[in-house]
Amino acid sequence: MSVPADVLIIGAGPAGLSAALAAANDGAHVVLLDDNPLPGGQIWRDGVQAKIPAQARQLRDAVDNHASIQRHAGTRVVARAGASALLVEDAERGWLISYRALILCTGARELLLPFPGWTLPGVTGAGGLQALIKGGLPVAGERIVVAGSGPLLLASAGTAKHNGAQVVRIAEQAALGAVAAFALQLPRWPHKLLQSFSLFDPRYRSGTRIIAALGTDRLEGVRLQRGNSVEELECDRLACGFGLIANVQLAQALGCALGNNAVQVDAWQATSVSGIYAAGECTGFGGSELALVEGCIAGHVAAGNRQAAQRLWPGRRRWQRFADALNEHFVLDPALKHLAEPDTLLCRCEDVPYAAVAAHTSWREAKLATRCGMGACQARICGAATQYLFDWQPVAPRPPFGPTRIDTLMQLEGSTQSGH
Incomplete structure (x- = not known):
């Protein structure tokens, strides 16, 4: 009907x-x-x-x-x-x-990019952590690192702090000059300026990017790079997102x-x-x-x-x-294209490493040869990552657009016969 x-x-x-x-x-x-x-x-x-x-x-x-x-x-x-x-x-x-x-x-x-350790339990997207906390995830007393790019990092850290977490670092990949230039424009939008004051955190560092998540069975710490210096921080959770x-x-x-x-x-x-x-x-x-x-x-x-x-x-x-x-001031550093090691998983659903995908010249070729993008998330994560990493353009999805009941699909036959 x-x-x-x-x-x-x-x-x-x-x-x-x-x-x-x-x-x-x-x-x-x-x-x-x-x-x-x-x-x-x-x-x-x-x-x-x-x-x-x-x-x-x-x-x-x-x-x-x-x-x-x-x-x-x-x-x-x-x-x-x-x-x-x-x-x-x-x-x-x-x-x-x-x-x-x-x-x-x-x-x-969220755009999630692969790096060593990104599949460890305790690693989520920046917005993903926000969603989990809003849904009831207890984070009180946990040490959290937020990394990646964009204002969402501050918002995610703010949500975590409000619910009792200890934010040990906010690592923004954009350079200090770019962040400062953006901040200087905020008075044009007073509400955004006030919002930035409420989200300010002294543990915020610009020009800092994630290198690796550390741990064996679950996340134990992170390795960050700022200029020529590298630091390792112990933490219980890592929230990492590179924009939308x-x-x-x-x-x-x-x-x-x-x-x-x-x-x-x-x-x-x-x-x-x-x-x-x-x-x-x-x-x-x-x-x-x-x-x-x-x-x-x-x-x-x-x-x-x-x-x-x-x-x-x-x-x-x-x-x-x-x-x-x-969008102008939080452009991703091209160095982020090289975070993954050859054995770093790119497709988490089908356990496909970066090297196996990088050996191909298009999304379609990689998908057919490696099963990349054929898992539960239906390429929502790895497809977006390859679009950024290799400039591959995703193809239009074919119906059905996700797992669907047979009795639902049968209605398409009825719609064709009735002229819809």
Whole structure:
């Protein structure tokens, strides 16, 4: 059975929530899907130890209480079902949703790069540690090192400290000059300036990168390099992330053009495919403020209210400037491409070492020869790593986009016969 929607939105983070409310307020019937149990995306992730900003709670409540918005949690897209319908599935059933307009708000994930010891128990992504703590992971009394690049390091360290952890080092790979240049621009965005003061930590070191995680059965310490000096620190956890990578797989599968490894959109947040829009981190990284305004623009346009959308352009320009500054000053050092040793695992799911993957010239060739990317994460980690390490471009995923029940897939046959 196909459930029609005027506007179908994939992803209930800041962009998806704001898009849903904007479209619904313009009179559209909105269906909002997200594969997480609670709305908010990664940046507003809820949990037993999470402190959700008031703005996030207000937006979520407004969406949940709006008569024209139907939200489905724990629901993911399985396949395309014709020109304007998707096959989706939750824990209990699969069904078809047809739409007049589609907005992709699929967000981003952490870029994790391989280095010796990165698969030891106790090593996570920087955002991953945040998510675990918000979900209830006890870290009180633990010694934590946070390493990688970008403001997420400070946010992750802040969450850990707030929950009783001892942060022994925050290692930012960007040079001191780049970090200082970014900090000097923060007064243009007063809220961000205040936020930086609250997250400041005297254990923060710029121009410092991870060399190795140390330990046998689990993490015992880390080795860091700063200039020509190397230091080793004992720790219980390492949170390591090298920025974000846009979740573009669904957009690729739907035929949307990409640019700079993100979904390409115009001034109306429209993709290259008619009737499909995109907003938030899947179109580039700029934080929740940019995602919110982009979502509003996309929601208004999808509902046919271009006048309301255009009024939001100045706000988008303001936060796009912040995004541009962020991306300019936290560019990854090319030395990070050489962290892995030949025997360092690159694909953790299938135990494929770096040397085995590096021997090939394309992602497809490496995947066929080594099973890299064919494990449980379906290349979400190793595929992104090879994109950075070797400049390999990922291919568009083929349906089904993940493990799916047979009875869900059988609905595709029915949709073909009925003309969807």
